[in-house]
Amino acid sequence: MLNHTFLHLPGLGPSTERRLWAAGILTWDDFLNAPQPPLASVKVPLWRDELLASKERLDAADADWFASRLPPAEAWRLFYDFRDQLACVDIETDGTPQNEVTAVAFYDGINCARTYAHGKNLHDFVADITASKVLVTFNGRCFDAPILTSHLGARLPKAHIDLRNVLCGIGVKGGLKKCEERYGVDRGDLTGADGYLAVLLWREYARHGHPAVLETLLAYNAADVLALPVLLAHAINELVGKTPFAATHSLPIPAPGDNPHRPDADVLRRVWHERRPGGGWGR
Structure with missing residues (x-):
């Protein structure tokens, strides 16, 4: 699910993420390969750089990097890529x-x-x-x-x-x-x-x-x-x-x-x- 996630990008919120999905930008590569993403934002170059960094951090299995950028209510998106390294804990x-x-x-x-x-x-x-x-x-x-x-x-x-x-x-x-x-x-x-x-x-x-x-x-x-x-x-x-x-x-x-x-x-x-x-x- 992380590969479909854009909420961790600086200044990109849920409504913009939904607009990307509706326009067929379903993955990070879709965004990176698009000649012009369907967004009128000065942050597009920054988001491209962040997505390149995202690919590196996912390859490195750096869950903390993504967690620091996702809202707490959206942390569930980590499950798919880290399901074999979960720790359910209660005291x-x-x-x-x-x-x-x-x-x-x-x-x-x-x-x-x-x-x-x-x-x-x-x-x-x-x-x-x-x-x-x-x-x-x-x-x-x-x-x-x-x-x-x-x-x-x-x-x-x-x-x-x-x-x-x-x-x-x-x-x-x-x-x-x-x-x-x-x-x-x-x-x-x-x-x-x-x-x-x-x-x-x-x-x-x-x-x-x-x-x-x-x-x-x-x-x-x-x-x-x-x-x-x-x-x-x-x-x-x-x-x-x-x-x-x-x-x-x-x-x-x-x-x-x-x-x-x-x-x-x-x-x-x-x-x-x-x-x-x-x-x-x-x-």
Whole structure:
């Protein structure tokens, strides 16, 4: 999709991009080979130079270069060229103002999610993330990424598809669980659980060290990242459907990946009761 993208050019907006597509300028080469692109702009020579640079940066697999030039809501266009180098990431914290990281889940959209827990293997994430080119999160620009950088010293990809930005761009608003419900993502035993559950699970684990509590926390954390490729595919299909490339660039909707952890039913019932004595998770 990047080869069809012109939004990253300085001063070129969505309406101009649509005019180019409507005029048959569908790729960078179409623009570069046109004797006179259908634009009356003094920036045409600059855009030619930028497109030549774009070809070089794409050949170099420089996702960060494109991400720095695309609006956050358009970062989904990175998916096609970097789908094999994604890092879907979600964190849990201790619920204090310090936001100490208690768990991290990492999923490449292909294999099972990997999880990292405070006091166990948390800093292994710092090394594992370095091979990825594009970060995928939900609200990670405001929360996950800054915390991972400041608390763990993680060097994250600058290229970042924040699904909250992308989904807002198509009118889908609300938290991650609400978006999952919209697209039919089933969390099984974790249906209705939210971020405060993760805080309570961590507090219980920190007090007693029961492995089943940590297993339940990691299952919840992993469920967050396993849903991200599903939401991303739905969003991309809606967005690409508004372009001339729907027939060639629409995606199959993946099933959520396999969760490497299983929530413990007894732990869930106990924490459920502690949270809301009358029963029910609340929303």
